[in-house]
Amino acid sequence: MLTIGKLGEAAGVKVPTIRYYEQIGLLPEPERSAGNQRLYGSKALDRLAFIRHARDLGFPLEAIRDLLSLSDKPDQSCAAADIIAKEQLEAVKARIARLTALKAELERMITQCAQGTIADCRVIEVLSDHALCADDHRPKPGAGAESGATT
Amino acid sequence: MLTIGKLGEAAGVKVPTIRYYEQIGLLPEPERSAGNQRLYGSKALDRLAFIRHARDLGFPLEAIRDLLSLSDKPDQSCAAADIIAKEQLEAVKARIARLTALKAELERMITQCAQGTIADCRVIEVLSDHALCADDHRPKPGAGAESGATT
DNA sequence: CTAATGTCTCTAGCAACTATAGCTTCAAGG
DNA sequence: CCTTGAAGCTATAGTTGCTAGAGACATTAG
Structure with a gap:
């Protein structure tokens, strides 16, 4: 014990x-x-x-809760566990893609920030300006209010 | 307005x-x-x-706070902004590495879960067993209590 | 036996928001 | 001009996944 x-x-x-x-x-x-x-x-x-x-x-803990409830009755199909794992895999792939874009952005920022003053430095600018951004998270023109899940 | x-x-x-x-x-x-x-x-x-x-x-919001305070006084050196960006880049690289390992693990889990019953399915097993895990987060044998700063 | 450590419960705090309640203000239609 | 419904206001509480502290009790090594 x-x-x-x-x-x-x-x-x-x-x-x-x-x-x-x-x-x-x-x-x-x-x-x-x-x-x-x-x-x-x-x-x-x-x-x-x-x-x-x-x-x-x-x-997430909720997925773990599901997984545990599955493992508590091992005679059932594991399709449900499979689905949970696949959902996680998708989420993980999305996160990797996002972080990779992010990495490129940061590397570009650092390259362009060549020890000058901030006036010459694009770190701030890159983050302010949508046009320089690899990601397309700006509100679509004419899409209206997107009150949905932003997560 | x-x-x-x-x-x-x-x-x-x-x-x-x-x-x-x-x-x-x-x-x-x-x-x-x-x-x-x-x-x-x-x-x-x-x-x-x-x-x-x-x-x-x-x-994180604290880094943004720093960045904003830098952009509020644009005549200073951008070295500080550069440092912040570099720190973030390191964190991002680490996250990508971690997520990539994770992706492999999940793919392995899914491959091994071939629509059988949970008894045959390794999703649960993979998560239960340290030996199958690519990551080494298990407590080192003989390392004793790691009561130090974990955060 | 005593002292040090471990454990107990309970509460509050962290990040970074999100949601609710109950009210006031604004813009447009009749 | 007045009403109505959306959008705004403040303030508080909830979310997720823990972590930290207070103050009291249990256990164990010497």
């Missing part, structure tokens, strides 16, 4: 984070010692490692 | 976000109409577009 500190050490997760996961229902309430301290078995360690990994891979 | 709604539309920023930026001091307090409504000129639009771009490029 592990105390919360040992568990956190074993899984690479901080102690308050474990309590947080319990609080939001990702981890079940563990046994308690005579003195009311949490005691965990190896199953809790597995589950926590799972969560830790999934978080490292960028899964 | 633009109302807050028009400004938001023009810059692609939601209205409450503009008020939030004002609240935290990224945007100056604008003029008000007779009826106490905010009125913005084109300088505010530039500034907001700047912020929007910088946010899109992943700059």
Whole structure:
């Protein structure tokens, strides 16, 4: 039986984070010692490692919650898990594309900022001017109010 | 003169976000109409577009605050802006590397999850097992408690 | 037995917004 | 001129995924 500190050490997760996961229902309430301290078995360690990994891979906690509920009934089809993973993959690809554009932009900014004064420097300008921007996040002309998801 | 709604539309920023930026001091307090409504000129639009771009490029608001303070005094050296951009570039490169590893992991997971049942599916397994993980976030054996600054 | 560490609960804070409530102001139509 | 509906106002609370602190109790090493 592990105390919360040992568990956190074993899984690479901080102690308050474990309590947080319990609080939001990702981890079940563990046994308690005579003195009311949490005691965990190896199953809790597995589950926590799972969560830790999934978080490292960028899964939001809600997706992890779904994944865990799937793993709790292993006789079902894994199509649902597959879908979750694929959604994450798409999100990750989008993030990479975005960051790559961003990297080019920053490199250009740095190249053009050749130790002059800011008046000569385009760092500010690049960020102010839509026309210089590789990305097309400007409001489309005639698109009206886009009150939708900006995330 | 633009109302807050028009400004938001023009810059692609939601209205409450503009008020939030004002609240935290990224945007100056604008003029008000007779009826106490905010009125913005084109300088505010530039500034907001700047912020929007910088946010899109992943700059934290504090870095943007620095950048804005630089652009407010354009006779100084742009070395400081250069440093900020370089720091961001490093962070961006790191994020791309991390996401690329992550993408490989997810693709592997999806490949191995070949529409069987979860018992046959490695999505869960991949996330449970450290040994299958490309990343090395497990606690080093013999490293003891890493109670140091994790942030 | 004592001292130091670990754990307990609870609350508050971080970034960077977003959403709600309840009111006032503005612009356009009748 | 007046009404109506959208847009604006302030203020507060919620979101996500934790992290940090206070003050009290438990456990363990010496």
